[in-house]
Amino acid sequence: MKKYLSFFVAFSTLLLCSCGGMKQKDVSRSDTDSLSDVSPRYAKGYTVKLLDNGVRLIDVADPQDDEDRMPVDYHFALVQKGVEVDVPAGYTKVEVPVERTLVMTMLQLSNFTALDAHDVVRGITGTKNLFNDDIRQRVKDGRMVKIGMEGNFDTELILAAHPEVIFISPFKRGGYDAIKETGITLIPHLGYKELTPLGQAEWIRFVGMFIGKEHEADSIFAGIESRYNTLKEKVSQCMSNSEDSLPTVFSGEMHGGNWYAVGGKNSLAQIFRDAGAQYVFDNDDTGGVNIEFEQMYAAAANADYWRILNSFEGDFSYDALKSSEPRNELFRAFKEKKVIYCNMKRTPYYEKSPVMPDVLLSDLVAIFHPELMPADYAPTFYRILK
Numbered sequence: 001m002k003k004y005l006s007f008f009v010a011f012s013t014l015l016l017c018s019c020g021g022m023k024q025k026d027v028s029r030s031d032t033d034s035l036s037d038v039s040p041r042y043a044k045g046y047t048v049k050l051l052d053n054g055v056r057l058i059d060v061a062d063p064q065d066d067e068d069r070m071p072v073d074y075h076f077a078l079v080q081k082g083v084e085v086d087v088p089a090g091y092t093k094v095e096v097p098v099e100r101t102l103v104m105t106m107l108q109l110s111n112f113t114a115l116d117a118h119d120v121v122r123g124i125t126g127t128k129n130l131f132n133d134d135i136r137q138r139v140k141d142g143r144m145v146k147i148g149m150e151g152n153f154d155t156e157l158i159l160a161a162h163p164e165v166i167f168i169s170p171f172k173r174g175g176y177d178a179i180k181e182t183g184i185t186l187i188p189h190l191g192y193k194e195l196t197p198l199g200q201a202e203w204i205r206f207v208g209m210f211i212g213k214e215h216e217a218d219s220i221f222a223g224i225e226s227r228y229n230t231l232k233e234k235v236s237q238c239m240s241n242s243e244d245s246l247p248t249v250f251s252g253e254m255h256g257g258n259w260y261a262v263g264g265k266n267s268l269a270q271i272f273r274d275a276g277a278q279y280v281f282d283n284d285d286t287g288g289v290n291i292e293f294e295q296m297y298a299a300a301a302n303a304d305y306w307r308i309l310n311s312f313e314g315d316f317s318y319d320a321l322k323s324s325e326p327r328n329e330l331f332r333a334f335k336e337k338k339v340i341y342c343n344m345k346r347t348p349y350y351e352k353s354p355v356m357p358d359v360l361l362s363d364l365v366a367i368f369h370p371e372l373m374p375a376d377y378a379p380t381f382y383r384i385l386k
Contacts, residue, residue, distance in 0.1 A: 041225075043202040045190035048209070053085050056209060063193050064286045074188055078209060092185055094165060097212025102147060102158065102166045106350035107200075108189045109135070111207040114220055114355045120211050122161040123147045129311065131348040153178055165210065195286055197271045197357030198228055204355055220355070227358040228274075235276040235365055238372055247368050249340070250280040250300035250333075251307040254325045258290035271357065275364035276372075277305065293327060305367070306333035307340040307382070309349065316343055318385065340367055341385040349381055356380070 039047045044063035050056055056078040077087035081095045102123035103109050112121050118134055123145045127136060138144040145161055148154045155178050158166070165185045168176060169192060179186065187210065191203035201224050208217025239246065249272050252260050262268050263285020272279045280299045300306070312320065318337065322329050333339060342349055353360055363382040366373040 040199075040202045040205060042196055042198040043191070043194055043206070044199060045194060045203075046206055054083070055079055055085060055087055057088065057091060058206075058209070060188050060190065063190060063195065063199070076185075076187070094185060094187075094210065096210055098164045098210045100161065100163050101211075102161060102163045103189075104150070104167060105169050105189070105192065106130075107191050107203075107354045108167050108169070108207070110351060110354045111191075111204045111217075112211075113351070114204055115208060115211070115213045115216055117211055117213060118144075122163060123158065125149050129344050129348075129350065131351055150176075155179070155182065158182060158184075167207075191354060195265055195267050195270065197267050197274070197360065198225060200267055201225075201355055201357050224355065224358050228361055231358065231361055231365060232274045234372060235274065235369065238369070239276050246276060246278045247304040248280055248300075248302075249277045249305040249307055249368075250296070250303045251309075252296075253308055253310065253321075254293055254328075257292075259293060259296045260288050261291050261296060262288040271361060271364065275361055275368050277364070277368045293325070297327070297330065300331060300333075302332045304333060304336075305338045305340055306331060308385075309342045309344065311344045313345070316341060316385065337385070339385040340364070340382050342381045342383075347381055353381060 039049075046058055046060045048056055048058055058076045058078060060074040060076070062073075075091045076094050077091035078094050078096045079085055079087065081097070087093050099120060100122050101120055103112065103121055104125055106129075109121065109124060112118060113132060113135075118138060121135075121138075121144060124135070124139070124147070126146055126149065127139055130136060135144065139146060145157045147157050147161070153176075158179065159182060163184055165187050166179060167187050167189045168179075169190070170176070170188050176186065189203060189206070191200045191206075194200040194203070202221055205214070205217045205221055208214045251262065251268060261281060264279060264281045264283040265286045266288070269279040269281070280303050308316075308321075310316070314320075318334065318339070321334065321339065328334055344350065359380045360382070362373065362377070363379045366377050366379060367382065367384060
């Protein structure tokens, strides 16, 4: 992490040089002791209030109000361990810092990794596409247990891990009934539903409040925010001064006869825009829908770039892309060899990218507008498929 921060401090410099009835406490960002008590600036799925008695009230709600997922409306009162204090009605008391927890997704786990807090995580769902050596060793020696997947959790293993709380990703289709019966407090982590890359990344501050690493989380996110916005602004200024039209991009592949396409309000579409490209679907959809090949071709036949993220066994290539669906060769991006690619079997994409949106943005800018990046820029996640 130190190496990562040092690199981007220097990189940012380069960019700057180139083209309740209880009373709520007044919290100022200039007060470093209260820095982590303010509500998030980008995330829409949670809010925070600091009360005069030191209790933090955290409200969690669905940032998308997605009818296809179960309603999310949770209220937590974070109280320091050993402190006796009343909490407002309707709020679940959580004693902090939490020292033992379970996580359900790579996105959640990425927050704990960035905060150097693996000791707090006593269980995960699995190790597929997991690169982190420390976590793999903890699973191997039993310090972390694999609790199973959604809908098939091992309740005995969960109880044996003695978690104080469990971070979950709520789905309408269920799977958490058995966990609810344990009586363990469930904490919904809705970073995956945020509609902006910085909104997703800001959930590291949410986790930080629960595990006693508020200031570390604030510091890490402040760096992410600064680097992301500095590059975004540079792209915006250069594009406003350019007469060239923005490059266009689409995403995904055919699977099972359908193409999963995210909407124009999705965080992926947003990072494309921030990187100076135009996503082919300009609509108000936030999630993704399955569409037929013909629909995708009608929208993206002449798009400049094609973004693909998969777990291909072996070396992915244009031949492999054509073999999976012969009609893929019809796309302009295929013909001109402009496929943007990341292989999750070789790159810890979901393990790291949720807390590295600035790096994702840098990778994309290096592809869409290479003149804006250092000549020796080395991509981390995305690169043009050779």
